[in-house]
Amino acid sequence: MLLKEQQVGQLALARGLISLGDLMFCVAQSAAAGLPLQEVLIAKKKLSSEVLATLEHDLDAGISVEEELQFGNTIVVDQVEAARHDPTVVPTREVILADDITLLLDGEARYDFKEELGRGGMGLVVRAHDKVLRRDVALKSLLDKANSDKFKNRLLLEAQVTGILEHPNVTPVYDLRADDEGRPFYTMRVVRERDLGTIIKGMKAKEESLSLSFLVQVLRQVSLTIEYAHRQGVVHRDLKPDNILVGAYGEVYVIDWGIAKLMHAGHGFEDTEQIVVGSLIGTPKYMAPEQARGENDKVDERTDVYSLGAILYEILTLEALFTADHMLGLLFMIVHDTPEPPRMKAPERGIPEALEEICLKALAKDPANRYQSAQELADELELFLEGVKDREKRREAALETLSLAEQTRAVYDDVRVQHRQILTELETKRKTVPSWSTGHDKQELWNLEQQADDLAIEMERRFADTVRIYSDVLAFLPEMPEARLGLANLYWQRFEAAESAGKYAEAAYLEGLVRQFNDGELDPLLEGSGTLTFDTSAGEATVELYRYHKENRRLVEWLHATLHAPFERAVLEHGSYVALVKKAGFRSVRVPIAMGRVDRIKVDVRLFAEDHFPQDFVQIPAGYFSRGNDEIMVEEFAIMKTPVTVGQYLEFLNDIEPEAAEKHTPRIEEGESYFPRDEHGRYHLPAQDAEGDAWDPRWPILIVNYFDALAFAKWRGQMDGFEYRLPTAMEWEKAARGVDGRIYPWGDHFDATFCNMKDSSNQRPVPKPVGTTTTDVSPYGVLDLAGNIVEWTSTPESSGSDRMTLKGAAYNSASIICRLDVDLASLPQYRYAHYGFRLALTL
Known part of the structure; x- marks a missing residue:
């Protein structure tokens, strides 16, 4: 020829x-x-x-x-049919961009589209953000060229087949709909894992090192998944390494059920495929002989068993079962040639004889001579993994590998400690290096940043190594308790970090991994309950205990229980709470509580008489609060509920000596005072200032410097009989954040309407009367913290610095300044339109 x-x-x-x-x-x-x-x-x-x-x-x-x-690509029956009627069709040649698709829900765009994840002969998969469910999903829709009834039915069938397979190793379908042009699409979980084909290629190139036992365990899980599908009447028909995903934590998924064959009707829908006997359906490199011959009517569960055998062959040898220069030769080999035994194909791989026997039986030409179900194949693999044939050898290998895992874990722990120390050192260093410093002055800072980056990478590598080696242990002895506990503890560390950082989706995923490997030791932590013991300095008192829940992007208080102090060891689920303590004749006090898992918290709060401190002050009990990775101790004090107002400051100016008042009146540098004087020499508010604003006496005072604030504190102290002062930066921050580590007074999510900042209105930013933005309130009841006015504190920017720290954000601030962990600094003599203050009092 x-x-x-x-x-x-x-x-x-x-x-x-x-x-x-x-x-x-x-x-x-x-x-x-x-x-x-x-x-x-x-x-x-x-x-x-x-x-x-x-x-x-x-x-x-x-x-x-x-x-x-492309022998490794899927040939789909729809392509076969299209080619029979149009000889110019070339499968999977044309593509479209994700930007070309807009899907609608009730007239409004439900999905924000992101990057493309993959494409095939008929469909495109993109990452999309579901604005209703507020999560990223993988959205599969049809290519423009596939917008026909046949392809629509195929996509519907694919979604429905995947949907009926409710199995942990099958990616779940979330939604099945049609866009405004009637094209079907469905959404599913975004799968971030790598496919087995990539892993095998990496191992062949010596870029990856995974144990044979680990890969066999992966194939066993795949076999069990396929057995489940078969019992649902579904034959995958396109099993190959590219359609098996393996996660960093050992998860396994079987994907791409797009050309699955339904063996019986019983799911409420019918297979729309019109099978053409003689046509090719599947991926040639992994086709069973009956598929290669085009005998689609003979395709059954044992066809998938053959493909599993071809995958096992590739795992064992790192080579394909058959290779040929052209399709015809490849199909001829599949139908007629006897596979070369794996141990002969790759003698250097040290392939166990038992696995070779399992592989060759699965690859029998006659379906009757193969394993008659995927379950049988899984059972054989389990025998190999469990060690029925060589259990003692496995135990020895498991113990040896466990020792290596524990050594690797120790190295990982050391790197974690180093990374945490560097981050602490880096945070301290950043406070001492001004942003305008030259490169020479920043060199030490940059070196620390590079060390932190390098250690973060090293930590992830060590974590992956530790997980892999523990998994190797379980590949030898799947129920070995030391390895299971080791993995459970590893994932628990990650879970705690994710939960603390507010990464709740990641935390939920990691919690599942903890539960997968936990055999009871971590039950108390997973249950997540702690105890609260409570007492007061005044004896009996009523304690209204509120728990914080997320509602409309804020943490809001729901009454959890009404208790009577003193009480001991009240059981509370982990979470954030605030206790409102009440007793007749005493000031009520709010006590925030961050209940960690298995915490044993004791609170002994001091209650003060009604007149012990002014009514416009709020008590802040002594204790620690979370600031990043640090726990900061703050002694008990009181702080003004709102900033000092324009009206209060005007009263101060008119009460002190005229020379002093002239010194402290609001003005920019050496300019005119914003407060004009009347014929009697008294200050009053401007009807209209230079910017055209009429000052409201309820506004926070602004355009004042540090010395103005100290003078006001001294004056009011003389008036009230208290030693007022400015709060320290950490006192201010604790009063604003409470003790649960929140970023804003109301929680961890920012919205401009929750405070008064530059984007809170479509009008020109101006101050608002203090206390009127009721959502800008801390767990202690302190107001106007993330907006309205920036406030002077008594804390220098750093040791030896002549600049003072300011906290909070103002009516003209950007959103980044609204975070409570942001520190600002200024020379104490400076006055700006957004500088104000509030007073504190030592209790």
Whole structure:
């Protein structure tokens, strides 16, 4: 046969225009009669002259048969059908961009589209953010060229088949809908894991090192998943390494059920596929002989068993079962050739004889000689993994590997400690290096930042190594308690970090991994209950205990219980609470409580008489509060509920000596006072200032410096009989945050309407009367913290610095300044339009 004739036959086979059996028959007839293959194909009515002309034209145009065949890609029956009616169709050649799709829900865009995740012969998968469910999903829809009823039915079937397979190793379908043009689409979980094909390629290139036992365990999980599908009447029909995903934590998923075959009706829908006997359906490299022959009516559960065997062969040898230069040769080998035994194919791999026997049985040409179910194959793999045949050897290997895992864990723990220390050192250093410093002055800071980055990478590598080696232990002895506890503890550390950082989706995922490996030791932590013991300095008192819940992007208080102090060891679920303590004749006090898992918290709160401190002050009990990775101790004090107002400051100016008042009146540098004087020399508010604003006496005082604030504190102290002062930066921050580490007074999510900042209104930013933005309130009841006015504190920017720390944000601040952990600094003599203050009092 001439090369051109061979290429025409291969291209026709690849495009689904002829079955393998028909092509082989025509090749034999061509050789026997000495006629060109094209003439035999036309004479036997297998291909028309028009189709052959198209194939020859495409070959002359430079189409590479080898490239087009892509033996590792799926051939779908829809492509076969399309090719039979349109000889110019080339499967999976045209693509579209994710930006070309807009899906609507009730007239409004439900999904924000992100990057493309993958594409195939008929569909495109993109990452999308579901604005209703508030999570990222993988959204699969049709390509423009596949917008036909046949492809729509195929996508619907794919979604429905995946949907009925409710199994941990099958990616769940979230939603199935149609867009405004009637094209179906469905959403599913975003899968971030790597496919087994990539892992095997990495191992072959010596870029990866995974134990054989680990990979066998992966295939066992796949086999159990396929058995579950078979019991639901679904044959996958396209099993291959690329369709098996393996996660960093050992998770396994079987994906791409797009050409699955339904073995019986019983799910409320029918398979829309019109099977053409003789057409190819599947991926050639992993096809069973009956698939390669196009005997689609004979495809059943044992077809998937063969594909599992082909995958096992590749795991064992790191080579494909069969390789050929062209499709025809590959299919012929699948149908007729006996596989080379794995131990002969790759003697350097040290393949166990038991696994070779399992592999070759799964690869039997006759389905009757294979394992009759995926469960049988899984059971054989389990026997290998469990060690029925070589249990003692496995235990020895497991113990040796466990020792290595514990050594690796110790290294990981050391790196974690180093990383935490560097972060602490880095945080301290950043406070001492001004942003305008030169590169020379920042060199030490940059070095620390680089060390932190390097240690973070090293920590992740050590974590992955530790997980992998513990998993290797479980591959030898799946129930080994030391390894299971080791993994559970590793994941618990990550879970705690994610939960503390507010990464609740990641925390939920890691909690699942903890539960997977926990055998009871971590039950108290997972249950997450602690105890609260409570007493007061005044004896009996009523304690209204409120728990914080998320509602409309804020933490809001719901009454949890009414208790009577003193009480001991009240059981509370982990979470954030605030206790409102009441007793007749005493000031009520709010006590925030961050109940950690298995915490044992004791509170002994001091109650003060009604007149012990002014009514416009709020008591802040002594104790620690969370600031990043640090726990900061703050002694008991009181702080003004709202900033000092314009009206209060005006009273101060008019009560002190005129020379002093002139010194402390609000003004910018050496400019005129914002407060004009009347004929009696008394200050009053401007009807309209230079910016055209009429000052409201209820506004927070602004355009004052540090010395102005100290003078006001001294004056009011003389008036009230208290030693007022400015709060320290940490006192201010505790009063604003409470003790649960929240970023804003109301929680961890920012919205401009929750405080008074530059984006809170579509009008020009101006101050608001203090206390009127009721959402800008801390657990202690302190107001106007994330907006309205920036406030002076008594804390220097750093040791030896002549600049003072300011806290909070103002009416003209950007959102980043509204975070409570932000520190600002200024020279004490500076006055700006957003500088104000509030007073504190030591109790």
